[in-house]
Structures are given as C-alpha cells and as structure tokens.
Amino acid sequence: MRPLEGIRILDFTHVLAGPFCTRLLADMGADVVKVNSTKRAAANNAPSSPYYAIWNRNKRALALDMSQDDAKGVAKSLVSQADVVIDNFSLGVLDRWGIGFDDVSTSNDQVIYVQMSGMGSGGPWSDFVTYAPTIHALAGLTYTTGVPDGGPIGLGFSYNDHQAGLHGAVAILSAIEARRQTGKGQRIDLAQFEVGAAMIGVSLLDYFVNGREAKPCGNRLPYDKFAPHGCFQCRSYGGDILDERWLAIVCRDDDEWQALCSVMGAPDWCREEAFCSAEARCENAEELDRHMNAWTRDQDANELMYTLQSAGVPAGVVQTGIDLAESDPQLQAHEFIRFMDEPHPRLGETFADRLPIYFERTPCEIYERSRLLGEDNVSVLADWLGMSEDDVRAGEEAGFLT
Amino acid sequence: MSNRGEALQQTRIVDLSDDKAIYGVKLLADLGADVVRPEPSSGDPLRHRGPFDEESGDSLWYTFFASSRRHFKVDETSSASLYELNALLSSADLCFLGRENSLADRVNVEAARTRNPKLVVVDVSPFGNTGPWSDFKAPDLVASALGGSSGITGDDYTPPLKLFGELNFTISGSYAATAALAGLYHAQETGEGQSIEVPVHECIASSLEHVFMWYYYHEHFPNARAKALERRGSLHWTNLYVVMPTKDGAMMVTPTPNLEAQLAWLVEEGSFQDLLDPKYEEPENRRRYSQRLMEVIREWVAAEDTEDLFFKAQERHAPYGWVQTVPQVANNPQLEARSWWQKTRVGERRVPSPGIPFQFLGTPGQVSESGWLETNASNVLDAVGWED
Numbered sequence: 148m149r150p151l152e153g154i155r156i157l158d159f160t161h162v163l164a165g166p167f168c169t170r171l172l173a174d175m176g177a178d179v180v181k182v183n184s185t186k187r188a189a190a191n192n193a194p195s196s197p198y199y200a201i202w203n204r205n206k207r208a209l210a211l212d213m214s215q216d217d218a219k220g221v222a223k224s225l226v227s228q229a230d231v232v233i234d235n236f237s238l239g240v241l242d243r244w245g246i247g248f249d250d251v252s253t254s255n256d257q258v259i260y261v262q263m264s265g266m267g268s269g270g271p272w273s274d275f276v277t278y279a280p281t282i283h284a285l286a287g288l289t290y291t292t293g294v295p296d297g298g299p300i301g302l303g304f305s306y307n308d309h310q311a312g313l314h315g316a317v318a319i320l321s322a323i324e325a326r327r328q329t330g331k332g333q334r335i336d337l338a339q340f341e342v343g344a345a346m347i348g349v350s351l352l353d354y355f356v357n358g359r360e361a362k363p364c365g366n367r368l369p370y371d372k373f374a375p376h377g378c379f380q381c382r383s384y385g386g387d388i389l390d391e392r393w394l395a396i397v398c399r400d401d402d403e404w405q406a407l408c409s410v411m412g413a414p415d416w417c418r419e420e421a422f423c424s425a426e427a428r429c430e431n432a433e434e435l436d437r438h439m440n441a442w443t444r445d446q447d448a449n450e451l452m453y454t455l456q457s458a459g460v461p462a463g464v465v466q467t468g469i470d471l472a473e474s475d476p477q478l479q480a481h482e483f484i485r486f487m488d489e490p491h492p493r494l495g496e497t498f499a500d501r502l503p504i505y506f507e508r509t510p511c512e513i514y515e516r517s518r519l520l521g522e523d524n525v526s527v528l529a530d531w532l533g534m535s536e537d538d539v540r541a542g543e544e545a546g547f548l549t
Numbered sequence: 550m551s552n553r554g555e556a557l558q559q560t561r562i563v564d565l566s567d568d569k570a571i572y573g574v575k576l577l578a579d580l581g582a583d584v585v586r587p588e589p590s591s592g593d594p595l596r597h598r599g600p601f602d603e604e605s606g607d608s609l610w611y612t613f614f615a616s617s618r619r620h621f622k623v624d625e626t627s628s629a630s631l632y633e634l635n636a637l638l639s640s641a642d643l644c645f646l647g648r649e650n651s652l653a654d655r656v657n658v659e660a661a662r663t664r665n666p667k668l669v670v671v672d673v674s675p676f677g678n679t680g681p682w683s684d685f686k687a688p689d690l691v692a693s694a695l696g697g698s699s700g701i702t703g704d705d706y707t708p709p710l711k712l713f714g715e716l717n718f719t720i721s722g723s724y725a726a727t728a729a730l731a732g733l734y735h736a737q738e739t740g741e742g743q744s745i746e747v748p749v750h751e752c753i754a755s756s757l758e759h760v761f762m763w764y765y766y767h768e769h770f771p772n773a774r775a776k777a778l779e780r781r782g783s784l785h786w787t788n789l790y791v792v793m794p795t796k797d798g799a800m801m802v803t804p805t806p807n808l809e810a811q812l813a814w815l816v817e818e819g820s821f822q823d824l825l826d827p828k829y830e831e832p833e834n835r836r837r838y839s840q841r842l843m844e845v846i847r848e849w850v851a852a853e854d855t856e857d858l859f860f861k862a863q864e865r866h867a868p869y870g871w872v873q874t875v876p877q878v879a880n881n882p883q884l885e886a887r888s889w890w891q892k893t894r895v896g897e898r899r900v901p902s903p904g905i906p907f908q909f910l911g912t913p914g915q916v917s918e919s920g921w922l923e924t925n926a927s928n929v930l931d932a933v934g935w936e937d
Contacts, residue, residue, distance in 0.1 A: 150735035163758065175731050197766035198759075267908070270886035276868040280783065280790040284801035284870030287878040289783060289792060291713035292702065299799050299872050301783035301792050302712060303701045309756035313723035314576070318907045320730035321580050325556035325912045327737060333911025341889055341906045346716055348903040350875050352609045352893075353600040355900045361875045366690055366711050370599030370610065376690060378699060378708040388779040393709050395694035456685050463691035465709040467700045468760040468777040475695075480680035483751055484761070498765050503751030504728040505677065508743035509735055 149176025150509040154323070155531070157222075157229040158182060158206065161192050163279065163305055164339060165235035165263050166202035167312030172319065173205035174502040174511050180225070180527050181206040183520055184213065185549050194519045195493035203517040204487075204499055209528070210521030210549050213244050217547040221528070222246050227255045228531045230332075231319050235263040238273060248334040258332040259322040263315050267338025277339065279305030286343030291350065293363035300363070310346065311339040366395070367432065373399045374428035375407075378465055379439045381448035392448040393465040396439065396455065401425065406458045411442055487516040524548050555581020556912040560642050560733065561935060563587070564618060565656065567647030568595060568689075568715065569749050570673035571614045572722030574645055577729065578617035579905050580914040582643075585922075585933055586618045587634055589625060589651050605896025612895055613903065617915075621922040621929055623652055631655055633929040639664045640935035642736070643729050646672045658744070668742040669732035673725045677748035687749065689715045696753025697760055704782040720756050721749040759786040771836060788839065792872060793847050798855035801870035802846055811842070814865060820849040891916045 154177040158169045166181075173179040181203055183192065191198040194208070209225075211218040226232055226246050234241055241247045241262075248260040262268065265277030275281075280301075283289045289301035318335045326332055344351070350361035350369070361369055366377040376397050384390040398404040401424070408417040416422070416438055421431040428435055443451065448464045455462035464470070471478060478484065483501050491497045499514040524543065528534040542548035557580045564574045564586040578584040586593070598610035624630040634652065638644055638661035646653040662668050672678070675687035682695075693699045693711040703710035711717070728745045736742045754760075759778070763786065767773040772788060783792040783801065790803040804811035815821040822845045829838040850858065855871055862869035873881070879901075884890065893902035893916060905914050922932045930936060 150731040153738070154734075171727060197762050197769055201762055266883055267887055270883045272863075272883035275863045276866045277870070278790065278803070278805070278868050280785060280801045280803065281868045281870035283783075284792070284799075284872045285878075285881075287873050287875050288713065288716075289799075289801060289870070289872050290874050292710065294707050294710070297707070298794070299783070299792050300702075300704050300707065300710065301801070301872075303778075303781060303783060303785070304698075304758040304760070305785075306698075306712065306716065306756070306758075308758070309720065310723060313720070313727055314906055316727045317573075317576050317723065317730060318909070320727065320734060321556040321577070322909065322912075323734060324560065324730065324737070325909075328559055329912070331911060333909060336908040336910065337906070338887070338908075340883065341887075341904070344878055344881075344884060344889070345903050345906040346719055347714065347875060347878065348613045349600065349610050349714060351879055351903050352613050352895075352900070354875050354879050355902070356609060356895050356898070357600065357603050359600065361713075363713065366708065368689075369714060372599075373688075378690075378694065378710075380708070388705055389775055389777055393694070393699075395690045395699065395711075397688050397690050399688060459686070461686040461688050461691045463685070463687060463695035465694040465699045466697050468697065468757075468764045469775075470700075471697050471754055472761065472764045472776075477676050477680045477682040477695075477750060478754065481677065481748070481751065483754065494766070498761065500755050500761050501751070503724060503748055503755050504731070505746040505748075506728075506732065506735075506743060507745065508741055509732075 148509055149511050149513070150506060152176040154178065154230050155228060156180065156231040156233065157225055159232070159234035159236065159241065160263070161187070161235065163202060163308035164311040165233060165315070167309055168263065168315035169206065169233060170202055170204060171312065171316045171502070176511065179206040180209050180531070182209050182211050184210055185520065186212060186214070188520050194517060197494060200491060200494055200497050200517040205513065205515050206518065207523035207527050208518035208521060209524055212547050212549055215547040217542065217545065219244055219246070221542070221547070223251070224532050226251045226258065229258055230323065231259045231261065233261040233263065233315065233319070237276070238262070238264050238268055252332065256331055257326060259319060259326065260332070260334045261315055261319055261337060262335070263311055263337045263339060265338070266340050268336045279308040282307045282339050282343045285340060287347045287350070288343055291347060291361055291363055294365040295363060297363065307339060307343045311337065311342045314342050372425045372429045373397060374425065374432050375435055375439050377436055377439065379443040381443050381446050381451065389467060394443055394448045394451055395463045395465060397461040399461070403460050404428070407455065407460045410455055410458045410460065485514060487514060489516050491516045492519060521548060554912055555914050556909055557582035561640060563637050563641045563644040565647060565650045565653040566645040566673065566725070567649035569647055569675070569718050569721050570645050570671070570725040570747070571595065572719045573724070573726035573729070575614055575616055576723070576726045579916050581912070584618040585637065586615060586620050587623045587652055588620055590622055602895045607895050609895065612893060615919055616893070617917045618919045619922050619933070620919060621932070623655070625655060635661060636930055637933065637935065638668060641665070641668060642733055644668060644670045645725065645729070646670060648674045662742060666742055667736045667740055669729060669736055670744045671725050671729045671732065671747060672744065673721055673747045673749065675748070676750045677746050682750070689717050692749050692753060693717045696750050697757050698753050701757065701760065701778060701780055703780040705780070709780055717753050718749070721747060721752040724752045788843070791843065793850045795850055795853050795855040795858060799872035800850055800855055800858060801872060802850055803868060804842055804846065805868070808842065810865065811846070811867065814867070815845065815849060818849065821845065894918045
C-alpha cells in the first residue's frame with residue numbers, strides 16, 4: 148500500500164510545474180487522472196513526447212475535448228467525485244468550462260481546487276504569461292545566480308517549476324488535512340512567482356532590514372564566512388567542455404580547513420596569516436582559490452573527492468547527466484534509475500528516476516509508463532462514474548472523449 | 550496550540566531538522582502547525598547563519614527559515630531535560646531529524662514510536678543511511694555538485710556554479726514537507742506511523758528538468774551533440790529561452806509559445822531582417838530559422854528599454870521576463886497588490902517579510918514570529934501544552 152491511496156485527483160495541468168506536482172502525488176499512490184485532448188496534445192503536451200512521458204508516469208489518461216458540451220458534462224461529473232482538482236492554465240479557464248470552484252463547490256463542498264498560475268489571481272500582473280525562465284527573471288533568481296560583475300547568468304533549467312510542483316503537493320496535502328478537521332474543501336491560489344520570490348526570502352529580508360542589495364557571488368556564500376568554498380578544476384578527460392572535471396570543496400570551520408591542509412601536505416602558504424582564520428580566508432578568497440586551483444589542476448577529481456571526504460573535508464565532483472546516469476555509485480546503490488516494465492507504444496523503453504522519498508511502511512516502488520491520449524477512458528469513467536464500456540466507446544465515436 | 554483557523558493547526562511537530570529540511574518545516578509552520586524547535590544549551594548553531602540585523606545582531610537567515618515556531622533550550626547534561634525532549638515525541642504527529650542537529654542524536658526514536666505508534670519521523674540526510682556515500686559531508690555547494698545542478702549552471706567562461714543562496718536545500722526541504730504530509734495522511738487513515746528517509750542527493754537529481762531526458766532520449770533532439778548538455782548560461786535546452794542584454798538591463802526572452810506572433814511583432818517593429826526569406830519555409834531550414842530568429846531578436850532587444858519591452862511583450866502574451874534585482878522584487882507591484890508581504894519582528898523593529906507562497910482561501914496561513922518558551926528543564930511539557 149502506498150501512502151496516498153484513495154485520493155482522487157483530476158489533473159488539468161500541462162508542461163512541467165503542474166505535471167510534476169501530480170507526478171509526486173501519483174508516485175505516492177493517488178489516483179491521478181490526467182485530462183488531455185487531441186487538440187491540446189502537441190509539442191511537450193503530446194504523449195509521444197519524451198518530456199510528457201517523464202512528467203506523467205503513474206497517471207491514468209482521459210481524453211476530453213472541452214470545446215464540446217458533452218465533454219464539459221463528463222468533466223462536471225468527474226469533478227463532483229474528485230478530492231482534488233488542479234490546473235495550471237491561465238486564470239479562468241476552468242470557470243469558462245463551467246467546472247470552476249464556485250460552480251462545483253456547491254455540489255461537492257469537500258473538493259480542493261488548486262490553481263497554479265504564474266502570477267496568482269488578482270493584482271496588476273495576474274494576466275501575465277509566464278514559464279519557469281520568466282519566473283526566474285522576475286523573482287530575482289536569474290539576477291543573483293552568476294559571478295560578480297559578470298552580468299546575469301541565471302539558471303539553465305526550470306528550477307522553479309520543480310519548486311512550484313513541490314509547493315503544490317504541500318498545499319494539496321495540507322488542505323486535505325484541513326478538510327479532515329473542518330469537513331470542507333477550499334480553493335488554493337498558488338502563484339509560481341511567489342514561490343520564486345520565497346526562494347530569495349533571506350535576501351529580501353536583508354534588503355528590508357539593512358538596505359543591502361544581494362549581488363551574484365559565484366560559488367561563494369552570500370552571507371557566511373566559509374572558505375574555501377568553490378569549484379576547482381581538475382584533470383580534464385579531453386578538450387570539450389563536457390570533458391572538464393571540477394571538484395567542489397568547502398571548509399566551514401577551522402577543523403575542516405586543517406584537515407584540508409593536511410591532505411594538501413601542509414604547504415607553506417597554508418600557514419600564512421592571510422589564511423589563518425575563516426575571516427582571513429574569506430578576505431583573501433581570490434588568492435586562496437588560486438592556490439586551490441593550482442593544487443587540484445592535475446589531480447583526478449574522483450580520487451581527490453574520496454581522499455578529502457575520508458579526511459573529513461566536504462568535497463564533491465561536479466557531475467553531468469552522464470555521470471548521474473552511468474556512474475554515480477550512490478544512485479546505483481539506491482536503484483535511482485529504473486526502467487518501466489511495459490514498453491511505451493511510441494517511445495519504446497522508458498525510464499523513471501525514482502521518487503526520492505523512502506517510506507518504511509508504505510514504499511513507493513510502482514513506476515508505470517505514461518499513457519497515450521485517452522488510453523484509460525474506459526477504466527477511469529467506469530471507476531469514477533460507473534459508465535459502461537459501450538457508453539465510453541460511443542463517446543469516443545461521437546468525438547467528445549478524444 | 551494555534552487556533553487561528555489554519556490548515557495544519559491540529560498538527561504537532563518536533564523540529565530537529567538542520568539546514569537541509571528547515572525550509573520544509575517552515576512551510577508547515579506557516580500553515581499553522583504547532584512546531585517546537587528544541588535547541589542545545591549552547592544555542593542553535595543555525596542562529597549564526599548570516600545575514601544579520603546590523604542593529605540587533607539577529608540572524609535574518611534564522612528569522613526567515615525558523616519562522617512560526619516555539620523554541621526552548623535542552624540541557625544535554627540533565628536527564629530531566631532529555632526526558633522531556635523525548636517525551637515531546639509521545640504527543641507529536643511529526644518529527645524531523647537532521648544529521649547536523651546535535652539533538653537529533655539525543656532522541657530515542659524507536660522508543661518514541663513504541664509509545665506513539667502514529668508518529669511519523671522524517672529523516673533528511675545528504676545521501677540517506679545506506680550506500681557508498683552515506684557518510685559523505687555535503688553542504689549546499691557539494692550537494693549541488695554531486696546532485697547535478699552545478700553541472701548545468703554557469704557558462705563556458707565560469708566554473709560550474711551553484712544556484713544563489715541555498716536553493717538546493719530548499720528543494721530537499723520541500724520534499725521533506727511533502728513526505729511528512731503523505732506520512733501524516735497515511736497515519737490519519739490507518740493509525741500507522743512510520744519512518745521516512747529523504748536523501749538530499751536524490752531530491753536534487755530528481756529536479757533537473759531535462760537532464761535525464763537528454764541522456765535517455767537524446768536521439769529525439771536534433772541539437773543534441775552528446776548525452777549531456779554543457780553549462781551554457783541561461784540558454785534553455787530548447788534553445789528558445791535565454792537572457793539577453795537590453796539598452797538598460799537584461800531580459801529573459803523567448804519567442805514561445807507562438808513563434809508566428811513573435812515574427813509578426815518584429816515585422817511591426819521593422820526589425821525582422823531576413824526572417825521573411827522563403828528559404829526558411831523549407832523543412833530543412835526550420836532549425837536554422839529558429840537560430841536566426843533568436844539572433845534577430847537579440848539585436849532588436851539590445852536597443853530596447855527593459856521596462857517598456859517587458860510590458861509590451863506581456864500585452865502581446867509573450868512570456869518575456871524582466872531580470873529583476875532584489876530591490877525590484879521587494880518593490881514589485883504584483884506582490885504588493887496581493888498583500889504577499891507580512892510583518893515580522895527583527896530586534897525591536899517590525900519589518901516586511903516574505904509571505905507564504907500559496908494562498909489558502911478557506912484556512913489562510915501566516916508567517917508569524919517565533920516565540921521563546923520561558924521554561925526550564927522541569928516544565929517544558931506544561932509550557933508546550935501537548936498533554937492529551
């Protein structure tokens with residue numbers, strides 16, 4: 148038994164933030180019904196897309212052409228049976244379909260509605276269109292991730308979509324707990340922008356309290372006196388940027404620094420006044436980094452990591468996707484990557500990176516491939532609405548279950 | 550006990566987390582959970598994390614991450630004090646453990662679970678309790694390197710970079726909160742508590758968007774030259790989102806989701822250059838067209854005023870993103886209009902503080918100031934008020 152078995156979720160999400168949220172809940176056993184349609188199933192929302200396949204595992208697929216009244220009628224019936232309805236469309240789409248919170252809560256007052264829009268409901272920017280890179284820029288994440296005086300570098304992946312998905316899961320499960328106390332569902336307005344802004348919460352507080360403006364600081368910590376604190380280049384495998392090998396090394400206190408000095412063979416420069424305290428090392432961080440780079444440059448990153456960790460110095464190789472997939476011994480020991488038993492009809496063999504939550508009593512070890520458009524029409528509509536297979540097939544023939 | 554009509558007001562949490570899950574506990578505390586955070590007699594080491602209020606010396610890191618809790622000191626040399634610490638677990642629904650929280654080693658979790666079978670214990674550690682790296686130390690930068698996030702952050706002229714601040718540990722914190730609530734749901738349904746492990750390393754690796762897709766399906770992507778993408782600044786794996794310099798700042802620019810609308814806009818602006826050349830309609834030139842489109846946009850954006858361009862784009866439903874500094878975020882009209890900021894006490898002052906990143910319409914939460922239990926080792930349980 149998985150922990151969330153028995154929870155029914157109607158999923159109107161697309162792209163990453165919403166599907167990642169419902170994937171988390173599906174991995175933990177919730178019955179997530181992913182609603183899609185022939186008209187919407189394009190690009191990364193097409194079930195044949197690898198992107199879609201990754202974020203929509205463990206869900207059942209229902210096709211509803213919401214431009215048709217019969218589909219809206221089915222959707223309304225489904226919503227009345229749902230514990231949770233979630234969307235990350237632009238504001239008002241579900242209302243226009245007649246299945247918004249106000250329409251449905253009168254007949255199902257236990258339903259929890261989560262709207263994961265970019266900017267939230269209300270406010271002068273509420274209609275703005277956003278994807279994760281937009282949010283990164285607006286929320287200060289792009290500006291702060293970079294090197295001093297180097298201009299904004301920002302994030303090369305959709306970090307905030309993952310955070311928004313996780314926050315959505317927290318919100319849903321908290322609302323379910325609230326419902327246990329109150330007997331009532333509720334609407335949750337999750338603005339992905341506010342999730343992003345919360346990620347720089349400490350810097351915002353520093354601005355309000357001290358008037359200080361956070362600046363990009365590379366691999367150093369913006370506020371704490373830890374040094375060395377950086378990624379240092381080691382022996383490369385070849386001339387391509389992907390052949391570079393880097394090692395992150397951190398000393399958070401004098402014990403870790405002394406251990407590092409010992410591994411380095413206690414060179415004379417370690418004993419210079421410029422490096423005798425954490426404060427001094429931070430003040431002279433550039434010079435310290437030069438010494439560190441000179442020491443690491445010809446060494447094997449992996450071997451050096453093990454040497455440093457054995458000595459009690461935090462160190463870690465900068466891993467690429469190839470490292471993670473092929474040679475990370477920790478991920479291998481935990482069988483982090485696993486392949487789906489059933490081949491995907493369009494993609495063939497597909498994989499799952501496992502849920503990084505290990506429940507002792509309710510392990511989440513089921514990973515089923517993402518489903519094609521409407522592949523589960525019969526089972527979903529039988530389980531949720533008691534419809535017969537003949538009725539479902541008739542709906543497919545009529546075109547509203549497509 | 551909180552009674553403010555908040556979502557988690559009936560949930561009791563003992564917070565023995567460290568920096569890897571403290572954000573997750575904050576999420577639950579701000580939603581009304583009754584969270585107590587015991588501290589060693591020497592004080593919580595996380596109170597020494599900067600930045601600090603220049604007037605009072607208070608840690609702003611701690612003010613933000615340890616909000617909405619009640620704190621008290623545990624005398625590790627006193628058996629009575631340790632008894633009370635352990636007794637708290639008898640009445641708790643959730644307990645968070647972190648390897649760098651010294652008090653986590655002073656609770657007997659198995660005994661607590663025997664006394665309180667519904668207890669859910671969430672153990673957040675760098676790599677989990679098994680595997681070859683389970684004893685590795687991994688502060689945020691090291692976790693970021695090994696977890697794969699640094700490998701795709703930065704540019705070809707920089708080292709691999711960590712995300713600003715501690716964005717890797719906010720990921721593990723969010724996972725920890727999710728795990729706790731799932732465990733709580735199961736405990737409420739069945740009466741069965743359990744222990745849950747959350748390895749930070751896997752939390753990071755599972756939140757890298759394209760990385761595993763690129764490895765396993767690289768043949769689906771015509772621009773894939775290897776099974777991994779190199780660090781390349783803000784350029785998204787689709788090649789269609791990137792930060793570009795403007796006349797007076799920077800803008801995250803993308804022609805998606807409607808490339809035709811972007812072209813029409815460039816035509817309106819007279820900045821379309823050769824983009825209407827029929828050669829780009831040939832299927833073999835579509836990829837070249839995308840590259841050329843981004844080049845033309847870059848030239849055009851470079852001469853534009855950032856603020857004007859942002860609002861013009863959004864009027865056209867183009868998801869451009871104005872690259873904002875921290876003061877600009879602090880003064881953002883959307884956050885102001887949605888009453889996102891809350892007030893918190895720092896020293897003797899009450900100052901704006903980041904609010905809760907979701908609005909519950911039925912059971913609104915709030916970021917509240919943490920309180921100190923005026924107590925000693927003999928009356929913690931009375932002060933907490935958790936006796937059933």
